[in-house]
Amino acid sequence: MTTTPTAPFNRLLLTGAAGGLGKVLRETLRPYANVIRLSDIADIAPAIDDREEVVICDLSDKHAVHQLVEGVDAILHFGGVSVERPFEEILGANICGVFHIYEAARRHGVKRVIFASSNHVIGFYKQDEVIDARSPRRPDSYYGLSKSYGEDMASFYFDRYGIETVSIRIGSSFPEPQNRRMMSTWLSFGDLTQLIERALSAPNVGHTVVYGASDNKNVWWDNRYATSLGYQPQDSSEVFREKVEAQPMPAADDPAMVYQGGAFVASGPFGD
DSSP states (O other), X not given: OOOOTTOSEEEXXXXXXXXXXXXXXXXXXXXXXEEEEEEESSOOOOOSSTXXXXXXXXXXXHHHHHHHHTTOSEEEEOOSOOSOOOHHHHIIIIIIHHHHHHHHHHHHTOOEEEEEEEGGGGTTSBTTXXXXXXXXXXXXXXXXXXXXHHHHHHHHHHHHHOXXXXXXXXOBOSSSOOSXXXXXXXXXXXXXXXXXXXXXXXXXXXXXXXXXXXXXXXXXXXXXXXXXXXXXXXXXXXGGHHHHHTSOOOOTTOHHXXXXXXXXXXXXXXXX
């Protein structure tokens, strides 16, 4: 096998590898591991070389997840439903799935997890409020509830079993901000990769919650409790301001202009 001698990890597991961010991280995380095990329930492009392993896995299948985690040094858990959906659709991947990941980590002795949490854990705060990681959670959706549950799972597995987690409350990670709200929540792919590298390598993280945003001009999130990670974002949404502000101005009562979670606060109900 071709290896990278300087890689700090032998094998990393990336769940959700077929998703938007998973496809990005498949490329940007290569310097950090000799092998990256890529997993999703959806079809994934085949391994491009012997430094990739591709495994189709349903996160709601406990046995399959236990097999998936065997032999990995750390887990980047980005798998699951990534938008608001009926609770029954969220339950399997996002709630049962995160439990299966942590149970498999415990059984296989994996001591570091990077959990892709979300700004939707605190989405019902208004955009004129500045909050930190210790502000009470205010989930804006079933999706946000599932990420809040994941953070509790991470806290429990550290307190009970010593498995350390960095929960990244990802803002809006796209090539560029798509609207006015994202001018505050935008996280560049480069800054996301740097944040994951710091989350993997920083010592004694316990359970650390960090807000995933770039160095944007107007921010709602204070990362004071995650300074030990050494995360220093390099990018800013300001370079896109003129393009974004050329868009029509939404109504003042539009959730995207009022709440930190934007439109998620008004999604559903489902099945009425």
